[in-house]
Amino acid sequence: MPSYTAPIRDMQFVLHETLKVSEQDIPGYADLDADFTAAILEEAGKLSSGVLAPLNMLGDHEGCRIENGMVRTPKGFKEAFDKIRDGGWTAIDVAEEFGGQGLPYLMHTAANEPMVSANMALNMYQGLTHGAYTAIKIHGTDEQKSRWLPKLGSCEWTGTMNLTEPHCGTDLGLMRTKAVPQEDGTYRISGQKIFISAGEHDMAENIVHLVLAKIPGGPEGIKGVSLFVVPKFLVNEDGSLGARNGVACGNLEEKMGIHGNATCVMNYDEAEGYLLGEAHKGMRAMFTMMNEARLGVGLQGWAQSEVAYQNALAYAKDRLQGRAVTGAKNPEGPADPLIVHPDIRRSLMDQKSFNEAARAFTYWGAMLIDRSHKTGDAEAEGMISLLTPIIKGFLTDKGFEMCVQAQQIFGGHGYIEEWGMSQFVRDARIAMIYEGANGVQALDLVGRKLAAQGGKPMMTLIEEIKVFCKENAEDEAFARDFLEPLKAASKDMQAAAMFFMQNGMKDPNAALAGSTDFMHLMGHVCLGWTWARMARAAQAGLDSGAGDRGFYETKLATGRYYMARQLPATKMHLARIQSGAATVMALEADAF
Numbered sequence: 228m229p230s231y232t233a234p235i236r237d238m239q240f241v242l243h244e245t246l247k248v249s250e251q252d253i254p255g256y257a258d259l260d261a262d263f264t265a266a267i268l269e270e271a272g273k274l275s276s277g278v279l280a281p282l283n284m285l286g287d288h289e290g291c292r293i294e295n296g297m298v299r300t301p302k303g304f305k306e307a308f309d310k311i312r313d314g315g316w317t318a319i320d321v322a323e324e325f326g327g328q329g330l331p332y333l334m335h336t337a338a339n340e341p342m343v344s345a346n347m348a349l350n351m352y353q354g355l356t357h358g359a360y361t362a363i364k365i366h367g368t369d370e371q372k373s374r375w376l377p378k379l380g381s382c383e384w385t386g387t388m389n390l391t392e393p394h395c396g397t398d399l400g401l402m403r404t405k406a407v408p409q410e411d412g413t414y415r416i417s418g419q420k421i422f423i424s425a426g427e428h429d430m431a432e433n434i435v436h437l438v439l440a441k442i443p444g445g446p447e448g449i450k451g452v453s454l455f456v457v458p459k460f461l462v463n464e465d466g467s468l469g470a471r472n473g474v475a476c477g478n479l480e481e482k483m484g485i486h487g488n489a490t491c492v493m494n495y496d497e498a499e500g501y502l503l504g505e506a507h508k509g510m511r512a513m514f515t516m517m518n519e520a521r522l523g524v525g526l527q528g529w530a531q532s533e534v535a536y537q538n539a540l541a542y543a544k545d546r547l548q549g550r551a552v553t554g555a556k557n558p559e560g561p562a563d564p565l566i567v568h569p570d571i572r573r574s575l576m577d578q579k580s581f582n583e584a585a586r587a588f589t590y591w592g593a594m595l596i597d598r599s600h601k602t603g604d605a606e607a608e609g610m611i612s613l614l615t616p617i618i619k620g621f622l623t624d625k626g627f628e629m630c631v632q633a634q635q636i637f638g639g640h641g642y643i644e645e646w647g648m649s650q651f652v653r654d655a656r657i658a659m660i661y662e663g664a665n666g667v668q669a670l671d672l673v674g675r676k677l678a679a680q681g682g683k684p685m686m687t688l689i690e691e692i693k694v695f696c697k698e699n700a701e702d703e704a705f706a707r708d709f710l711e712p713l714k715a716a717s718k719d720m721q722a723a724a725m726f727f728m729q730n731g732m733k734d735p736n737a738a739l740a741g742s743t744d745f746m747h748l749m750g751h752v753c754l755g756w757t758w759a760r761m762a763r764a765a766q767a768g769l770d771s772g773a774g775d776r777g778f779y780e781t782k783l784a785t786g787r788y789y790m791a792r793q794l795p796a797t798k799m800h801l802a803r804i805q806s807g808a809a810t811v812m813a814l815e816a817d818a819f
Contacts, residue, residue: 229538229647231280233272233341236778239265241587242337244764246594253594254601255331264334267319271338274314275345278307283346286487287650291428293479298427298489304349308430312382316342317353321360321380325372332600336526336593340586343530347654348487352385352425354523359386359437362516363456366504374462375435384433384458388516389420389493397667399439399510400448406440406455406500415497416440416457419477422661426491427459427476433468434459436493437516438500445507454509455500473498484653517662518615522592524662525618528626529585531655535633535648536578543571543636565636573792574636578629580789583782584754585622587761592618609684613676614753620668621750623658630655669742672749673727685724692717692756699763709759712790713752719797720752723804730807740811741804748800755794758786 239261242248248259286301293299311317320335321327335357342350360379363371378384395401404418416438420426427434436457445451461469478492504512547562556563565571592614598607634641634648641648659665677685696710723745731738765782768774 275341279345290486291489317382318380325376325380331597333593344534348485351488356386358516358520366512385431386435389438391422404440414500416495416500420493423491423493452509454503454512457500521619525622527658528623532626532629533582535630535651539633539636574632576788584757588757613684616668616672620665627655669746673742716752716797719801736808740808744800744803762786
């Protein structure tokens with residue numbers, strides 16, 4: 228059975244030596260000293276390795292089942308969820324007025340990492356609830372907040388988001404679910420939604436669905452979509468649960484992975500619902516939930532890669548196969564361990580260098596969200612809006628790729644279920660699809676985010692990289708190993724953006740044909756810059772003489788690997804982008 232250990236030292240390095248969280252001028256960050264965050268992360272790690280990880284394979288094999296409309300989760304899931312809930316883990320950044328701890332969103336993100344690595348399917352029940360909490364907190368009335376948020380924050384009640392219908396996924400303007408207004412101000416919701424994660428289960432007293440629907444007579448297409456709060460059980464004036472609402476799980480999807488999470492077909496039959504936010508402005512409120520969810524999905528991509536890497540590393544050190552080409556490294560044994568072989572090292576370094584940069588990049592994204600929400604910083608809001616497609620799209624594409632690489636190290640055993648590696652691959656695969664498929668993330672990046680605010684966020688990112696390079700140029704070794712590759716990659720990114728500007732209007736296909744390449748190109752630049760910042764922090768740790776020298780030297784060597792072996796991919800992506808759309812669109816549809 229696979230094992231998992233939370234990488235606390237790496238997490239703390241990002242928080243305190245790279246991001247320097249306690250020095251930030253964001254409300255609540257001054258309290259995040261190293262002892263405080265270590266206490267939280269260590270407890271999250273213990274819960275994850277001791278309680279959640281042992282249930283991961285069990286949940287995969289047993290899955291969920293539906294009995295008379297009630298979904299039963301795998302054995303042990305309810306007890307584990309009780310421990311998550313009772314420990315206050317669901318309410319880390321929930322406002323104190325609603326019963327939470329009021330910590331920054333960054334700490335929710337960091338504490339969430341080990342739980343996702345340990346048991347992604349189980350963690351999803353609370354993850355979706357957190358998104359519903361945020362949407363109601365930002366867009367709800369005072370009465371809605373007092374009614375729903377305390378229970379959602381504690382996960383006594385869980386939440387969902389209902390977008391997709393059988394005939395429409397990305398194109399939500401085609402939805403048919405309707406919301407008929409009633410004289411008492413409520414709405415009657417009717418329709419069917421599919422792919423609803425945690426839509427029905429046995430781990431909470433109530434489930435609060437956020438449902439997109441159209442009010443009859445409203446504008447056509449996406450402009451006529453509204454968002455509604457639709458609970459499984461109606462709630463009485465005194466807060467107690469009342470009658471069952473007209474919403475039910477019609478079926479469970481049989482999926483490639485995340486078997487421990489209930490993915491439901493939800494049927495709404497004149498269910499009572501309550502408008503959240505303004506009529507016909509549902510996408511505005513839903514995107515509050517989706518943008519947070521997309522950062523969480525990006526985390527899922529590399530958190531699965533992290534646990535897969537940990538197990539591949541252990542196997543590579545233990546499994547004896549062949550001899551090192553430079554001479555036996557285990558002369559007393561019949562063969563050397565796998566890890567002596569260069570190609571195995573390459574694979575492990577791919578995984579390690581990606582995981583560590585992805586963690587720091589995601590934490591930085593969470594810090595931008597805190598800055599935006601807590602200070603109203605428009606620049607931070609613009610930056611996280613620009614980076615969200617990369618966090619979601621690039622990190623899940625690469626996270627899945629790294630899970631496959633980890634599985635490959637096991638050889639044939641990686642394909643056998645008892646070793647558990649296939650589950651990491653299968654579970655990571657969904658992160659590339661839900662919360663906006665990665666191709667859509669790439670289109671959003673190129674079609675909307677690059678030009679947002681006249682291109683200001685993109686120009687700010689480029690300028691910040693330039694300033695960082697100038698400020699650190701005097702260190703020749705650092706400039707050679709980190710700054711020169713970063714500057715070259717940044718120039719590739721700027722050249723790609725210029726290509727879109729020059730060709731996008733006259734030939735939109737030329738821009739859109741290169742959108743996924745640009746998302747990956749920009750993703751590599753972002754991780755390259757992240758590695759440069761981590762390397763600067765690691766060098767400072769070495770120079771201080773106060774820390775673990777081996778840790779800092781390892782960090783620097785891992786960063787150099789990424790800059791030398793991964794960052795040059797920007798040139799390939801640029802060449803593809805500049806080739807335009809001619810070869811992509813050359814065939815008529817019937818010729819495929």
